[in-house]
Amino acid sequence: MQAAVSLPTEQRITQTLFQGDKFVDQYYRSFGKSVGKFYTPDTRVIWNGAGMTGAQFLQALPQLQAALSGFDVTSYDVQPFGELAMVSVSGTVRLNGKAQFVQYFVVKKTGSLTYIVSDCFRLV
Numbered sequence: 001m002q003a004a005v006s007l008p009t010e011q012r013i014t015q016t017l018f019q020g021d022k023f024v025d026q027y028y029r030s031f032g033k034s035v036g037k038f039y040t041p042d043t044r045v046i047w048n049g050a051g052m053t054g055a056q057f058l059q060a061l062p063q064l065q066a067a068l069s070g071f072d073v074t075s076y077d078v079q080p081f082g083e084l085a086m087v088s089v090s091g092t093v094r095l096n097g098k099a100q101f102v103q104y105f106v107v108k109k110t111g112s113l114t115y116i117v118s119d120c121f122r123l124v
Contacts, residue, residue, distance in 0.1 A: 016080040019109055019114065020087050020107075021078070023038075023105075023107055023114050024073060024076050024078075024087065024089060027105075028073055028089075031068065031071060032069075038107075038114065038115055038116045039058055039116055039119075040115055041055040042054055045119045045121075046122075047060075048122055048123055049122070054116075057119075068093050068095055069094040070094045073090075074092070076088060076090070083108060084106050085107050086104070087104070088102070089103045089104075089105075100123070101122065103119070104119075104120045105117075105118065105119050105120075
């Protein structure tokens with residue numbers, strides 16, 4: 001006998017999509033300033049192939065902010081995943097001209113705060 005799969009309710013999906021919209025907007029608008037607020041020391045980060053903890057990423061962040069002058073998001077998708085959400089983003093970033101990127105997040109909302117559990121960024 002197969003176990004029943006519990007699907008998210010329509011209300012939960014709508015809420016997750018709304019929160020995902022806000023997260024994508026806030027993350028990329030704040031990248032040059034205060035994006036560190038989304039990371040914890042335990043966040044797992046893979047940045048263009050280099051794996052690190054959130055604490056290590058926060059140490060490297062000033063260099064990244066200086067190198068990347070802006071993001072243009074062309075598409076994103078948000079999927080509820082239990083108490084988490086998976087956010088996939090693609091677009092262009094200004095880095096010695098323009099380069100395409102993809103970025104995948106697993107995010108968690110706790111109260112009014114949204115933080116990143118996992119972040120995988122890749123230039124393509």
